[in-house]
Amino acid sequence: MAQTARQEGATAAVQFSKPLTAQPTTIPGLTLFDLNVHGDNRGWFKENWQRQKMTELGMPDFGPVQNNISFNASRGTTRGIHAEPWDKYISVATGSVFGAWVDLRQGSTFGKVFTAVIDPSTAIYVPRGVGNAFQSLEDNTAYTYLVNDHWSAEAQAQYTFLNLADSAVAIDWPISLDEAALSDKDRAHPPLTEVVPMAPTTTLVLGARGQLGRELSRQLADRPGVRALERDDFDLADPAAVGRIDWRRVGTVVNAAAYTAVDEAETEAGGAAAWAANAEGVARLAQACTQHQVTLIHVSTDYVFDGTREGAYAEADPLRPVNAYGTSKAAGDLAVGVVPRHYLLRTSWVIGEGKNFVRTMQSLAERGIAPSVVADQVGRLTFTRDLAEAIIHLRNGDAPYGTYNVTNGGEPGSWAEVARRVYADAGRPSSQITEVSTEEYFAGKSVARRPLNSVLDLAKLEATGFTPRDQWEALEEYLADSRP
Structure with missing residues (x-):
């Protein structure tokens, strides 16, 4: 059974003036953050990633070296599930997503699921080996993430994949995968029973x-x-x-x-x-x-x-x-x-x-x-x-x-x-x-x-x-x- 935080299928409104807080999840190391967003008639501003404040809240000082942005033109765009050989810090610049994370590391929590809605006022830290996927809940959603190693074809060969529709993890996608926009590669990922867990470092x-x-x-x-x-x-x-x-x-x-x-x-x-x-x-x-x-x-x-x-x-x-x-x-x-x-x-x-x-x-x-x-x-x-x-x-x-x-x-x-x-x-x-x-x-x-x-x-x-x-x-x- 997945633990869920703010799981809604509708568009999420940005929440202003929340204090910066860290919330542990049922997946070890996976940490959800509430961000302090300041808004007025012009729009909003936030410190999306602030090293000192976040490490004081318990985030590892993970040393990001690359920033990636995934722009999703249509509601229902769905990507994943990918576990990568590095740590990630995920947030949203515009729009909102339904995020799903599955522990694909060796150990007793292999297969554990956590889901949450991520909008500009939330973010999540994803440790190495935890599978990551998301589904855009609005048109023109900009999904952004920091990673602490450089992408390369050699690094991608170390990914661990899981099928988005796997019944063993039973992710409750807000938009049916039959109606969502998926890549052929993501549709072809293996079920949990065939996944080789990512070995520890x-x-x-x-x-x-x-x-x-x-x-x-x-x-x-x-x-x-x-x-x-x-x-x-x-x-x-x-x-x-x-x-x-x-x-x-x-x-x-x-x-x-x-x-x-x-x-x-x-x-x-x-x-x-x-x-x-x-x-x-x-x-x-x-x-x-x-x-x-x-x-x-x-x-x-x-x-x-x-x-x-x-x-x-x-x-x-x-x-x-x-x-x-x-x-x-x-x-x-x-x-x-x-x-x-x-x-x-x-x-x-x-x-x-x-x-x-x-x-x-x-x-x-x-x-x-x-x-x-x-x-x-x-x-x-x-x-x-x-x-x-x-x-x-x-x-x-x-x-x-x-x-x-x-x-x-x-x-x-x-x-x-x-x-x-x-x-x-x-x-x-x-x-x-x-x-x-x-x-x-x-x-x-x-x-x-x-x-x-x-x-x-x-x-x-x-x-x-x-x-x-x-x-x-x-x-x-x-x-x-x-x-x-």
Whole structure:
């Protein structure tokens, strides 16, 4: 049964001086707007689309790039039902239409119908994959709509169609379709039983072989539309990589890829490679996400700070990297910051599946080696389980776009403290860990400078409703899971 708003077959009179309001419908994301139309003896004026006011009412900031007008000379002209691979904002300049929308996306609301009369004082936002049709109720009706991608023959090949007369949706057209003006193509569209639902947009996970990439692939394994891309599939440093993606099908990019050889980045070749991936590659990715209204989730590092601050670093603290790797990541952060839909996650001391500090200490303990470990670098571990959960939480919740610090919680500690706990778990005495300063550890070695303070403030993340596990409890669990 269709939900209907102001469903009349007669000519609709323009309503003046209504407040701007948004009305949700039974189709998720489909939103009907009442517009404030000002009229006098000369005619009328309205703000047909006002970005700030409408986004404040809940409309997505959908970034229209094309404006189309369909002029309908005769009452009864009927067009549709078309579901398109972009979002639309529909209104009427003159006349009025009976509009019908059918959810043709994969999911529990597939086949749901909503109808309404649209005149100059109303408008409707139609999300990607919701089928759209209308029937003009007056002669000389001008139907206009904004879309957030450019039309092309290739894009039209991604449309999903439904027959206007399909009995499964049973749209109550004011003017019988036998009497209406339809195109032969619209008459030939398939019934609902033959419609292939429009798939959701794809989530791309870049850096699938890394510690975070593996964990994201595991946590997202049962979700439709997730593609995990390894470096062979998408190399950030390759200027052509962005152009090989069909961006119309992409809704979210999680960038877990980066050049991370901190010491090698201090060499001429390593510095060039770090900049190519972490700065230039991320800038190209940010540009593509901006152009195609894609949400970009980008993972950064505490190395964008110099480590001299007293207390934990907040998201808004100034960037002051002390090495080439940190400089390249800071440049990438600046590029990501201009993407309208972005989550920039700064993290530290990442531990997951693969080579990492904890695994190295386990190996040394098993072999009875007594290492020297720096004790003046202080921070928190970030386990990929918690980092991946934070990414999913931010993306699927109501958290505002922006920068978030994401590490595990609890009391900070040094690398030496982490090593002692790993050795204790292996049954080795803590006396086998010799504490040294960073300066002592790297004396005589050609290495990059490290920030001494890597502690990140988690208040902003926790305010969204996500609290990471205590790092020491998470470490105990990680060590327990690795025992034979």
